């Protein structure tokens with residue numbers, strides 16, 4: 001993910017206790033920060049001024065947010081909430097001032113900038129300073145709850161508390177049904193207290209969105225796509241329709257394997273996949289089920305995780321040797337930490353190498369000094385991976401808790417995609433420093449991941465000599481499908497839920513039911529125990545308490561295949577799409593960089609056309625890429641009854657499906 005546009009999602013909240021005392025008079029700092037309109041200013045001058053003021057405000061907010069995400073405590077949260085409050089107040093002021101230019105003559109760039117100005121936050125704040133302050137506090141508090149969420153079991157000396165990373169480890173590695181269920185339920189228990197905050201949060205952002213002229217926050221989110229909110233909702237439906245048959249085949253194959261592993265009573269729930277058995281807390285990436293789903297055992301040797309684990313082990317032994325014979329426990333521990341950091345940096349260097357091989361610059365020195373590579377020991381942090389542009393002037397960082405496994409390895413490539421986008425468009429005016437649309441931002445690094453073919457992985461020493469033949473190909477395609485295809489319906493359902501929450505078709509007393517209805521409808525997954533309204537399962541996914549729009553990830557998973565194909569073409573590659581890597585190809589790199597440099601300065605359709613020749617999002621490259629796998633899956637599933645019936649229940653239909661104007 002990417003934290004930056006930033007300011008947007010961010011919010012931070014001060015501790016409940018310290019704030020409640022001053023809640024009554026939170027207004028002064030906020031109002032005093034409201035920028036004054038300048039008499040006689042033209043629209044062009046206004047935008048120039050906003051760009052200037054934004055650039056100045058930007059580093060402080062990012063520093064506060066960085067601190068509150070890498071050092072969660074009451075103080076850092078208070079500072080972050082205040083900084084966010086200042087930013088949102090300023091933003092409201094700019095948006096208000098922009099109104100007087102409506103209908104006036106102005107340059108196309110200025111007109112676009114004014115449009116973008118209204119979309120600079122995903123958290124539209126009410127003008128009322130007390131409510132604005134309340135909003136930033138809630139937002140910060142929810143993010144803090146997520147970051148410090150911990151599931152404790154046992155009593156006294158046997159008491160054990162585990163955070164998300166440890167609970168994810170269970171899902172990744174354990175194949176014990178009950179252990180996985182415990183880890184899954186344990187993590188979801190941390191979200192229960194968020195329900196009240198989220199309900200209030202929704203009221204407040206909706207009020208802000210209405211004041212800005214949107215029907216609700218969901219409509220505002222759908223307004224950032226150079227088409228109407230109704231059109232983009234319909235676009236996502238259309239794209240999902242293109243890839244759904246492929247997903248259904250993967251779902252069917254996976255269900256068969258789960259039944260083989262856990263028995264037909266436990267391996268499925270009325271034809272749906274049990275949520276806690278998918279190797280991933282949210283069933284958004286099934287790559288951890290490789291042991292169960294690998295089509296041809298051991299063919300193609302794409303076990304990146306064990307290669308990384310071996311690297312870690314070797315590094316650890318080197319560090320231990322440095323400490324000398326008979327090292328104390330302390331020294332052993334220090335060696336462990338040193339090895340973890342070493343391996344995390346090596347993984348990041350490999351990712352950087354992919355980008356520089358295309359002719360892109362090396363990451364600045366400060367990146368290596370200021371990035372959070374591994375989880376600190378002495379404090380709570382938000383481990384959720386993110387990329388940061390701190391000052392629009394080269395201070396870029398990533399924040400991760402890297403472990404030596406394939407998922408984290410590819411996540412680094414993903415996050416560096418954001419960083420290189422930032423670096424490339426830093427020369428644009430601040431209002432144009434964004435993705436062509438937010439799906440583009442998410443797609444850059446993933447395009448590189450698609451180019452991580454067995455040949456590439458072998459060339460960097462991660463896997464052995466690639467094997468030829470259909471079995472190796474199917475294994476390699478399956479590896480990619482478990483990350484990419486399994487994600488698609490998940491990428492869609494999160495905002496289907498939020499759009500419904502924001503437009504009121506999903507009411508607070510149906511939050512959880514609507515969530516699971518959508519999970520069933522799109523993903524075909526289900527919990528194995530009842531998840532009533534005393535739970536708040538959406539809150540157990542970072543982007544809900546973190547308020548990051550999610551449609552971008554769905555779009556990214558379509559766009560990245562289009563980018564990939566475009567770059568393969570640019571590199572002069574001829575052959576099946578899945579076999580293409582443009583690693584090391586400067587022509588492709590140049591074309592990519594040219595796209596990144598454009599930022600959000602023009603409609604995304606134009607930017608897409610420059611790279612791919614088409615101005616329309618289209619999933620046919622996804623289907624072309626996975627052609628061999630889809631054929632193979634159909635053979636495997638022959639004779640099986642595929643698909644599933646979602647318990648249609650009283651699920652309120654999300655607004656997007658209504659397709660009526662105004663509602664989105």
Ligand SMILES: [Zn+2]
Nearest residue numbers: 001002414442
């Ligand atoms: Zn991202």
